[in-house]
Amino acid sequence: MSSINDFVVRFANVNGTGSASANSLFAKSIFRMGVPVSAKNIFPSNIQGLPTWYEVRVSEKGYLGRKNGIDLMVSVNPQSLKKDIASVRPGGYFVYDSTKKLYEEFLREDINFIGIPLMDICNREFSDPRQKQLFKNIVYVGALAKLLDISFEEIEKLLSEQFKGKEKLVIPNVKALNLGGDYIAENFDYPLDFRVERRDLVKDWILIDGNAAAGLGAVYGGASVVSWYPITPSTSLVSSFEKYANKLRKDPETGKNSFSVVQSEDELSAIGMAIGANWNGARAFTATSGPGLSLMNEFLGLAYYSEIPVVLADVQRSGPSTGMPTRTQQSDLLMAAYASHGDTKHVLLLPSTPTECFEMMADAFDLAEQLQTPVLFMTDLDLGMNEHMCPPFKWDDNRKYNRGKVLNAEELEAAQDWGRYKDVDGDGIPYRTLPGTHPTKGAYFTRGSSHDEKAAYSEDSDTYVRIMNRLKKKLETAKTLVPGPEFYQENNESEIGVIFFGTSRYAAEEALDIMRADGLKIDAMRLKAFPFCKEVEDFIDAHKQVFVVEQNRDAQMRTLLINELEVNPKKLIRVLNFDGTPITADLIIEPISALNLQSI
């Protein structure tokens, strides 16, 4: 069975051996050949010595989700050998380091073994011990390029870009690449029955991870204060902000920073600083993951109740507790939506691609300031830490930041009987002032204790209820400001609907294509935000059965929909994946097809 541009390659490595850059070189060379590709790291919470995998899916049709079934496994990790051999699909290929013989009992009749003496080749060809180790990775990239018909020219170009300024390093890399290619040419038939063919399917798209995109989005969104505490998988989001800010936000005259980044002592402090900075009129954010969000709950309640904008990026990982820190999940939704004790509700943004990470992160600051409340940017490890092919970033130079209702000195001077928590416009959003604005007007006391419209302490029940109801009204206004859902049909055509969000998008879109090609009518909606706007409600109302696809055990999005929209629970069917790996199309098709067969 021959197939062009449609296969999965998995690499089994030991972490800390330099395999990551070789593997991404492999993926990017396919991208450069104009062929859609998606790559996912499956790695341990460890720095050196444990098994790590890298999975590359090549898809002519542009499906970027994970797919079951490995066509070719590259094994350079003896620790996981048995499992790795077992995971190849029948008829697939197993590429391994043949310097050492494979155990007989691991061998399989139904797959093809391609042995390359990686260690022998490197010991013979390189003298530096570090190079002997590192170039094993490049040798197998060369072998794969030969087997899969990947352009050596593209790989060499990538190598010279990677080592720009260090040209001396290009020569041994190219040598290693050719060593791998030559070994295949001399010993095996090539190319394989599945391989890469040059196309023009990538257009002007870019390849980047969601965290890098979100960090850049924060720079464009005008963030100037970042406070954070290191936690996987959110760390690289702040690193990205810092990297871009160091390039783009230096004062030309003094060389000083027009931003500050503070690594705090814990997540409590990280969110506290972000709130303090926003209170004082700077756009500030923090980034964290589940355990950090747990710690930030109390402060989120304060920001909600005292109406301080703040942006929080939550790059979700598998919980509860420490859980699987390097595996993906969408399991912080309920905690995020209702973070803190007391009655609260928060605005959530649900990006699904790096492009949306860039856009929504920038938009988050506008939303937070317009609404004077926390905005939680909810991504996940798969989106945050894996590179995804996506449309290029765009910025409208005419765009103005929406700083919300902030009174300056002149406006304060003119204001009659201003009160910090008065609902002047009927949208539930009051007018705020910043410290230092006016000598005698606009000062008030921000507090987490009950307060009246003038920010004075009050334990009067009527006052308390009035303020709490206004906050509820403000969240109604939020529904009109957050991004609405994306629909996959102009008009509803089916009694069956499917809802998904975030990174489930990749698998869900593939599943939709397959099911629709099979003649199944199904409507689909991708959520982009919480609280849910009217369109979300209408979509559910318009369908008899609605599947809710998500990556957690307890169907948290389904719970949110039931709770917020008062949907009959029987109407919403769970489609779940929570094993820590990104969801696949198969997992979505199976329950939907099953129900469909039943109903026929």
Add this chain to the structure above:
Amino acid sequence: MSYIKPKFEHPRAPKNALGYTRKEYEGSLSTLCAGCGHDSISAAIVDACFELSIEPHRVAKLSGIGCSSKTPAYFLNNSHGFNSVHGRMPSVATGANLANRDLVYLGVSGDGDSASIGFGQFAHVIRRNLNMTYIVMNNGCYGLTKGQDSATADQGSVSKAGSVNNFEGIDMCAIAIELGATFVAQSFSGDKGQLIPLIKAALSHSGFSLINVVSPCVTFNNNPGSTKSYDYVREHNEALSSLDFVPVKEEITTEYDEIDVKMVEMHDGTFIKLNKLHQGFDPQDKLSIINALQVARQKDEILTGLLYLDTESVELNDLIGTVNKPLNSLTEKELCPGSEVLEKINAGLR
């Protein structure tokens, strides 16, 4: 105790250099217990700010939770205030300062807020040398929850109910010096003469200034046997120095060549005149004060006055190389790199 605060102001009430009267630095009426040490500290803050001629709206006052943290409502009504969550005022103050380095930051906290639930934030705000004045109103107990021992209660101190504290008390000043605080002072709420110049000096310092003020809780910790009662503190107070704050414009007329007097120039050009009451101690010598604090502890003395001052202090914004212009005043042009740059970034990702 709650009365309507009189609005009357004497027409000839003295004005400061900015033309403000003391009244313009006052706050709302305190709801703390009559005789609470905290109210004296609030009054000292009002006096210090008035005398220093700070524009009230250029001050941001922040606090955590507890009796002490209520006090920002009782001073500087023309300043923005922030009553945050328990033990977390330092982080909020840090964020605020990063957003606008031009304001004066005054944090008020208590011993529960700073030495227990917020001990971590207390330590780290000191490490970062945030430019703020941090006043701990230290009464050794949790007043608002009816008198439980706090982490600064001295070992052996007896509570109102008669129980003896078994645990080591935390010395806020010693720990602050250890953590790198650049201005550390200790005082007593009952000693206005000492406290006001200390607050003025702290506000003039560029960097982190701690003033630990022993402030008796009249309701729950003013009993015989308590080491934070008015009587005990009066008896065991050992002033290291008396201090005068000399504003920058004032001419120095007196001769200061006496052996016991030291003039210390502050970052903003003001001076502190220290009359040393103890020999062998120099507030600019860390070792001498660490030693003095240990000795005092053994002798059950409470050392008060300016304990430590680093005039070479570099505050947080300068430590991390932030521009002089407050970040909250940066324009969109300064913040957003624009579409042309973005197109180049896109090109690099293909």
